[in-house]
Amino acid sequence: MPESKGLIGGQYQPLSQSSIERIHQATLEIFEEVGFEVHYNKALEIFAQNGAKVDTDRKRVRLSPQLVEKTISTAPSTVVLYGREDKHNLYLEDKKVYLGTGGTAINVIDLETGEKRLSNLEDVRQIARLVDALDNIHFYLLPVFPHELPQEQIDVNRFYAGLANTTKHITGGVWHLEGARNAIKLASIIAGGYEELKKRPIISAICCVVSPLKLDKHYTELMIIVAENGIPVMVPSEALCGVTSPVTLAGDVLQVNVETLAGVIMTQLVNPGTPVVYGTVSTIADPRRMSYTSGAVEMGLINAAVAQMAQFYKIPLYATAGMSDAKLPDVQAGYEKLATSLLVALAGANYIHDSAGLLEFAMTACYEQYVIDNEINGMVMRALRGVEFNEDTLALDVIKSVGPTGNFFEQSHTVKHLRSEFFFPKVSDRLPRAEWVEKGAKDGRERAREIAKDILANHQPVPIPPEIDQKIRETISGIV
């Protein structure tokens, strides 16, 4: 089977080269004239110590073009995110594309009952096991919120549940400083030590920049801790066109660029060279309610254009695609998800999150949706792979030898290339109607549910070795 992750995108480029350069110039102008607010004193001090123009009373930071360009140049162009098994490593660089889950949703659609309910820690475990078996979901971003846990147990238990139930890389948002520290401690034990973790980070964190143009206290404090610890951190802007950023997509891309670069700069000032991922979760506001949309095709356009900006700066990208505002896995979910995933993957975005499992403005995770989205992602990766062209695939000799009115079934050429040329769907039904009826006349959602149940009944991920697990429980309290 041909490789189906880390494939090269970049075929779709909505911005011209001159537009990219104009955005960069305008970005420098905003950094110098307007700057951004920083609502955390320690961060304000760090900016001031490094030569920024800081107005402490107004919490306003302005950066000269020289300072911007110098600081972002220390951000590494390659960030490797590791899995507990090396086959799941992600090489975030250039235009290599990976697709994975997103979070944090607060509800799930129960696999048995089909009813929507609050999410819990068991969902974090079960969805991890499900994702572990789905090849077109390349990483596990912790998807749901464990409502039943007390505050101080949330972070470490989410990360533990992920790490214990899949060997794919684990990314997560964090709620508390102590939780962030515990998650790092936990991952260090699994990795074989803190230095080993830094060399081969099996976890990464997400710390957002607030739109418009603000580093708030909560996220920035976490951002600094993660950066100081040398653990990879995503610093996305989530601007909403028409509400917290300009209604025009180009204006949004400009503002997002400033915001996420502010996050990048923060991490590089704290720890030059620390792995950081430039990012966005930007989309448009629905004009009727000015509310957040997750399935708008414009989200795909925005993320595709932002991918070009990340490639311009040669900083890896955390992007967003593959979601839907549908309340259940219906036809709307199908077309909305495919549209954005295809656009953003073809743009060469590196780490495309949210592209599996989410519905309803990213508030609800759905078990069978992971199976469906695994299929969509498979189609997307096949599209990225493109048309393989060489003398062998050109099949000139085969066409000549088969000749008029022959057939290609029996050709060894067909056998040789079949499995690499074609994508093999597992959810899509291609049976003739009579057979389909015989098999129960099931729709896509029902077939996906069966696959999800089958995986959960049978798939065993590689566990954390028992002696390491014991050490974890001895060292860190509060793990359920």
Add this chain to the structure above:
Amino acid sequence: MADFEGMGQAILDGDADKVAELVEAALKEGVAPTEILNEGLTKGMNVVGDLFKRDELFVPEVIVSAKAMKRGTEILQPLIPREKREVSKLAILGTVKGDIHDIGKNLVKSMMEGAGFEVIDLGIDVPTETFVQKALELKPHIIAMSALLTTTMVYMKDVIDALQEAGIRDQVKILVGGAPITKAFAAEIGADGTAPDAVTAADLAKNLMGLS
């Protein structure tokens, strides 16, 4: 003859300068301020509200129209004593304690003003005591509260309970709103109603006052 149609169009276009110009012109001709308000401005804003309900106009457009109308009402208001207004009702409005979200609240204010209410905006992060104090002081007909977070919507109940304790709960109608607010929640905390958007909120406010 006052150009009421022109005022309506200017409101629809969001042209505040034009609204002011036509209002001044009408006043110069001796048209009664209440008539200008009702026939020109309120009618114009109602058209905007209807188009919004039919998804033919969107929130930014409604905001711009409301601003245009406001330019007109600012000219007229000093000339009309409150008792003479068609909707002579007062509302106080605010985002509850701990919550700084205000876009929706501001839109509700605009739409309620467009519907003829006088609206006093207490701002954001308004302590429970302030709602009660202002209610005692200003004797509004309506108290409208906004919250965007599940963690802050709980304060709406505090305000209602406090108004009950102060003995004035039955002298006001209470509206609540914001993304996490459901009909069930509004009923549970004892509010008089909730609406999913600013235009419906203004309609609801009028209904609660026994106006249509």
